[in-house]
Structure formats: C-alpha cells, structure tokens
Amino acid sequence: MGLIHQQAQSGYDLRKLFATTPLGSYSDSPGAIYPALRRLESQGFIQGHDEYSGKRARCVFRITAPGLAQLEAWLSQPVTRLDVVRRMDELLAKFSFMDGVLGKEGAMGFLRTLERELAIYTAELEAYLREEGPGMSISGRLALDSGVHSHQALLRWSRTALETYQRSLTGEAP
Amino acid sequence: MGLIHQQAQSGYDLRKLFATTPLGSYSDSPGAIYPALRRLESQGFIQGHDEYSGKRARCVFRITAPGLAQLEAWLSQPVTRLDVVRRMDELLAKFSFMDGVLGKEGAMGFLRTLERELAIYTAELEAYLREEGPGMSISGRLALDSGVHSHQALLRWSRTALETYQRSLTGEAP
DNA sequence: TATATCATGTAATGCGTTACATGATTTA
DNA sequence: TAAATCATGTAACGCATTACATGATATA
Numbered sequence: 001m002g003l004i005h006q007q008a009q010s011g012y013d014l015r016k017l018f019a020t021t022p023l024g025s026y027s028d029s030p031g032a033i034y035p036a037l038r039r040l041e042s043q044g045f046i047q048g049h050d051e052y053s054g055k056r057a058r059c060v061f062r063i064t065a066p067g068l069a070q071l072e073a074w075l076s077q078p079v080t081r082l083d084v085v086r087r088m089d090e091l092l093a094k095f096s097f098m099d100g101v102l103g104k105e106g107a108m109g110f111l112r113t114l115e116r117e118l119a120i121y122t123a124e125l126e127a128y129l130r131e132e133g134p135g136m137s138i139s140g141r142l143a144l145d146s147g148v149h150s151h152q153a154l155l156r157w158s159r160t161a162l163e164t165y166q167r168s169l170t171g172e173a174p
Numbered sequence: 175m176g177l178i179h180q181q182a183q184s185g186y187d188l189r190k191l192f193a194t195t196p197l198g199s200y201s202d203s204p205g206a207i208y209p210a211l212r213r214l215e216s217q218g219f220i221q222g223h224d225e226y227s228g229k230r231a232r233c234v235f236r237i238t239a240p241g242l243a244q245l246e247a248w249l250s251q252p253v254t255r256l257d258v259v260r261r262m263d264e265l266l267a268k269f270s271f272m273d274g275v276l277g278k279e280g281a282m283g284f285l286r287t288l289e290r291e292l293a294i295y296t297a298e299l300e301a302y303l304r305e306e307g308p309g310m311s312i313s314g315r316l317a318l319d320s321g322v323h324s325h326q327a328l329l330r331w332s333r334t335a336l337e338t339y340q341r342s343l344t345g346e347a348p
Numbered sequence: 349t350a351t352a353t354c355a356t357g358t359a360a361t362g363c364g365t366t367a368c369a370t371g372a373t374t375t376a
Numbered sequence: 377t378a379a380a381t382c383a384t385g386t387a388a389c390g391c392a393t394t395a396c397a398t399g400a401t402a403t404a
Contacts, residue, residue, distance in 0.1 A: 010383075010384090011385090022299055022302055023317065023318060023321075025259055027365080029366080031363095031364070031367085031386080032363080034385060034386095035363080036364095056372055057383085058382090058384095085196070092320055092321070095313055096316075099311050100313075104312070107312070124196070125196055137273050138339065138342060139273040140271075142338060143197065143269050143270035144197060145331065146331045149328075150328060150331075152327070154320060156323070157319065157320045161316045161320070164316060168312060184356090185356065186354070186356075201392070203394075205395085206393075208356065209391080230355070231400095233355085233356075
C-alpha cells in the first residue's frame with residue numbers, strides 16, 4: 001500500500017520492483033502478490049482499474065481514502081521493542097514511506113522513538129556479550145558481536161538521519 | 175537442530191531460549207516449536223526421550239546421526255547472493271553453530287565467501303543510492319542509506335571475524 | 349489455598365511458496 | 377516463426393500465528 005500510495009501500480013509493476021530494487025526485500029512471486037492485491041481490494045483499501053495504454057490491459061491499483069487512513073494508522077504505530085528486535089526490516093520499509101504520508105514531523109518523531117529503542121536494545125546486546133561471551137564458542141560470540149555492530153551502526157544512522165531532517169527544516173524556513 | 179546439537183533441549187527449553195536470548199530471533203510460540211520438533215523427529219533427525227529429574231517429565235531431544243549429517247549439509251551450503259540480500263539473519267544464526275559442527279576451517283571458509291558476497295552487494299547498494307537517491311524522498315533515501323551502512327558494518331565485521339580466527343590458529347599452533 | 353510457573357500440546361485460520369497455466373505482444 | 381517478455385492468475389502444500397486447553401508442581 002505504501003508503494004501504491006507513492007504511485008499507482010499493477011501487480012506486475014510490484015513484481016518488478018521487488019525483484020530489481022534493493023528496498024523492501026519482499027517476495028516477487030505472483031502467488032503472493034496477486035492474492036494480496038485482491039484481498040486489499042476486497043477490504044476497500046485499494047481499487048483496481050484496467051488500463052489500455054496502446055498495449056494489452058494492465059490492472060492498475062490506486063489507494064482509496066480508507067486505504068490512506070489505514071496506511072497512516074500503520075505508519076503512526078509506535079516503535080516497540082519487539083519491532084527493533086525482530087522486525088527491523090519492516091521498520092525501515094515503513095520509514096521509507098514516512099514523509100510522503102506523515103510529513104517531516106512524522107518522520108522525525110519516528111526517528112526519535114527508534115533511536116531510543118535502539119539505544120536500549122544495543123546496550124542490552126553489549127551487556128549480554130560481556131557476560132555470556134566468554135562462555136560461548138568463537139563463532140557464537142562473533143555472531144553475537146555482529147548483532148552488536150549492526151545495531152550500533154543503525155543507532156549512528158538514526159542520529160545522522162535526524163540531523164538531516166533538522167538541517168532540511170532550518171534550510172527551508174529561514 | 176543447531177541448538178539441540180550444542181546441547182539436548184526440550185520444547186520448553188527452546189521457548190525460553192527464543193524468548194530470552196538475543197541470538198536467532200525465532201518465534202517462541204508453542205504452536206511453532208512443538209509441531210516442528212515432532213516433524214524433525216518423524217524425519218529421524220532428532221530423537222526425544224522423557225526425562226524425570228525429580229520433577230515432572232520433560233521430553234528432551236537429542237540429535238541423531240542422520241540429523242548431524244543434515245545439519246552439516248545445511249551449514250555447508252554456499253553463501254548465495256539471495257542469502258545476503260534477504261536472509262542475513264539466517265546466515266548469522268548458521269554461523270553461530272559453525273565451529274561446533276564444521277570446525278574453524280569451515281567457519282573461515284564461510285566468512286570468506288560471506289565477505290565476497292557482502293562486498294558485491296554493498297557496492298551495488300552504494301551505486302543504487304548514488305544513481306537513484308537524488309530522485310527519492312528524504313525518508314526513502316535515508317532508508318536506503320541505512321541499508322548501505324548496515325551492510326558496510328557487516329562487511330567490516332566479517333573481516334575482523336576472519337582475523338580473529340587467524341589469530342586463534344597461529345596462537346594454538348606455534 | 350490461590351497463583352505463578354513448568355511443560356506440552358491442539359484447532360482454526362491465514363498466508364507464502366512452489367509449480368503450473370494462459371494468452372498477448374515484442375524481438376531475433 | 378521461435379523465443380523472450382508482458383501480465384495475470386490458480387492449486388496443492390506446508391507452516392506460523394493466535395488462541396485455547398490441560399495438568400502438574402512450586403511459591404505466597
């Protein structure tokens with residue numbers, strides 16, 4: 001729905017996006033995409049129209065008013081600890097749609113809570129590594145270490161991302 | 175199976191591991207774990223025994239010879255591009271079991287191919303950000319940027335991890 | 349004795365994957 | 377005209393999630 005909100009898309013468009021672009025590593029299988037589109041349509045969140053642009057028919061989906069409300073609600077959900085631990089990919093996919101849907105303030109609010117949760121979880125990982133690391137195998141300890149480094153990198157990113165937004169705000173409102 | 179190989183585990187043990195430890199963020203729901211254990215048992219990869227240690231019965235699973243062979247085969251599968259793009263968590267979970275199953279040489283071989291695939295994919299992400307970034311929204315570009323930074327961090331980690339193994343080899347065989 | 353924790357399951361539902369299928373339109 | 381690509385689906389299967397259920401044993 002985020003992609004359809006940015007621009008009307010057919011099922012085939014989405015397949016190509018998932019297969020060729022790095023963002024949102026979702027499945028590009030037709031058995032996943034077409035039924036999902038029909039489900040969203042039956043719920044009234046998107047609406048498909050056949051388009052004949054010279055060639056053959058393409059069923060192009062657009063977001064509806066209830067769909068936009070649903071998308072806003074999804075993007076507005078607070079960042080939880082469980083999101084940070086197990087659904088980081090989904091969080092970043094959500095964030096990529098943020099300023100098109102919630103605006104800069106929404107995106108900045110998201111980044112602030114993400115930074116807080118990331119800081120907490122990263123500290124927990126570091127503590128776990130300090131305490132349990134010595135008793136683990138080399139590869140076990142190193143795997144945990146990779147989690148620590150990945151989350152540290154995300155934490156640094158969330159801070160520079162917030163600064164990027166702050167610069168863009170002061171720059172446009174002199 | 176990796177966890178059961180390290181140490182015999184009951185379904186409840188696994189639930190607690192998944193719920194409390196940071197490694198391998200798998201589901202701790204009983205509806206996922208118990209049927210999965212029974213499937214592995216029916217395939218002959220693990221074997222459960224009831225144990226009565228003073229308290230009530232616990233069904234403790236151990237790995238079998240075919241199960242160990244299967245685990246070795248799984249851990250020996252080459253690192254593919256798709257693994258790096260969409261299954262990085264699984265790769266690190268696999269790696270955490272490596273030197274208990276394949277030994278240091280196996281773990282080092284894994285790290286070398288992982289480093290190669292990570293370097294390729296990271297370069298692709300950087301190129302995509304350079305080319306497509308200017309046309310994207312701020313949050314879209316930043317989300318992509320987080321992917322770049324995360325993979326750069328993993329790439330650095332894979333190199334230091336390899337050095338850690340090399341030091342441990344020269345240290346023990348003077 | 350009530351509550352929390354230990355320990356193991358089952359049932360309904362939904363969804364993803366894999367594989368198969370179809371027909372139209374470019375390109376070689 | 378053969379092959380690749382466009383564009384959209386269906387069917388079988390497996391598995392995860394959620395919620396419910398059970399009984400035993402510690403702990404308050």
